[in-house]
Amino acid sequence: MELTRPTTASPERARARRRFDADGMAVAAFVLGLVGLLVMNIVLGPVAVVLAVLALRRGTARRARALLGLGLGVADLVVLAVVMSTSGGSAWSIA
Template sequence: MHLTAPARRPTGLRDADGMAVASFVLGLLGLLVLNVVLGPLALALACTALRRGTARRGRACLGLALGAADLLVLAAFLQADHTLSWSF
């Protein structure tokens, strides 16, 4: 009896999937804290994951949307009180 190893996904695709998940998580966190840093980072990771052909396209698209929302929230707070920081 000959056992074969399970098919492995290419490393680049696994990295792209990880980037998609990371962009989603960072975009979500960016809505609460450090949106000036986490928003652009979520956008960059989502774009890179989509460009590399991730299997988790939905997460990458959500990361892209949340990263953009982070920057919109930042712009709204900048307009409201003219500072880069905000508090409740």
């Protein structure tokens, strides 16, 4: 019976995988920031900001999309603050 040793990823492959993950984070930040302008901005805004910052730190090829996601995430939080200040502290109402 022959045992095979586990393969180790080359540094180039690991770098490509990390960039692929960062590109996905940039797109996710953009989409979540855009959707967050309409619904659930209290959750989606901070998530978009975090994903955008992580994508930028990991060196994404989609830098503009990550920056847009960052801007939209911050805009989500600004919209939330404005809505809460104009509605007397409650952002949502059931009735």
